[in-house]
Amino acid sequence: MAAGLSILIPVFNWDVRELTNSLAAQLGDWPGPTEIILLDDGSQKDVRALNRRLAAHPKVQYQELLRNVGRAAIRNQLAAAARHEWLLLLDNDSLLPDTQFLARYAAARDRAAVLIGGTCYEAAPPSDPQLLLRWLYGQAREARPAAVRQAAPYGQLTINNALIRADIFRRFPLDERLTSYGHEDTKFGLELAAAHISVLHLANPVRHAGLEPAAVFLQKSEQAVRNLARVYREDGLGTDSRLLQTVLRLRRLGLAPAARAVLGTAAPTLRRQLLSTNPRLALLDLLKLSWLLRELA
Numbered sequence: 254m255a256a257g258l259s260i261l262i263p264v265f266n267w268d269v270r271e272l273t274n275s276l277a278a279q280l281g282d283w284p285g286p287t288e289i290i291l292l293d294d295g296s297q298k299d300v301r302a303l304n305r306r307l308a309a310h311p312k313v314q315y316q317e318l319l320r321n322v323g324r325a326a327i328r329n330q331l332a333a334a335a336r337h338e339w340l341l342l343l344d345n346d347s348l349l350p351d352t353q354f355l356a357r358y359a360a361a362r363d364r365a366a367v368l369i370g371g372t373c374y375e376a377a378p379p380s381d382p383q384l385l386l387r388w389l390y391g392q393a394r395e396a397r398p399a400a401v402r403q404a405a406p407y408g409q410l411t412i413n414n415a416l417i418r419a420d421i422f423r424r425f426p427l428d429e430r431l432t433s434y435g436h437e438d439t440k441f442g443l444e445l446a447a448a449h450i451s452v453l454h455l456a457n458p459v460r461h462a463g464l465e466p467a468a469v470f471l472q473k474s475e476q477a478v479r480n481l482a483r484v485y486r487e488d489g490l491g492t493d494s495r496l497l498q499t500v501l502r503l504r505r506l507g508l509a510p511a512a513r514a515v516l517g518t519a520a521p522t523l524r525r526q527l528l529s530t531n532p533r534l535a536l537l538d539l540l541k542l543s544w545l546l547r548e549l550a
Contacts, residue, residue: 264291278352288336292327364453369415370415372413374392384464393534399454413438428440428441496545509546
């Protein structure tokens, strides 16, 4: 029998019916047994009521956790519950690009132990100016062609839209100390690199539908910087990050204290600009540098 596929979707305050139904319609394109596992990580009552309806589908398992356990732990729990040899990890705010999404993964599955499909965004900017910063960041920093991602396959790895052999994922579970947003996939990628696990980047993106308001995105970005500082302090990882490289260079030059003071003073102004209707990503980079200098003081 052909190797089976378990599609794993952690759910948190998002209606996953469109994503789940689109995936269910394509399950026949995978040459083996399939399942979709949805695990709710403490969503609000109204969201849970919507998604519970999916449990009626014969290929869908839907369960709810009593409390929120975080981005890494819930993915590890999903992997533990999976029955099949391949795991497809998707964020709950993803949408499929077309009707050939699973077929492309099925055709490429024998080429590597880990396959990364990528992310795309709507071509036009959002009409709501509060969502513009997140859209700009996604277009400039996340929606990268497969060839660009393959040039640095481990550094460009994300656990959203990742097809991974189950034995590999269970060998390298996500770090559950990282309970907040960001960099759990950074550490995972570095562990795969150290073990010489093959990674292939494909042109098979999902569309990121969950644009957050700028204030929420800045909060998540700050959490991600804290996680980067943590994996560096505790594990010596993350040194391929350009942000961390900048901080380490400033340290070597003896300029870190001065840079921390200047950027700390500028931080409120940077934040106001990023919350405006004309945000600039270069200023986001400076704000993140300020946060990391503070974390690693």
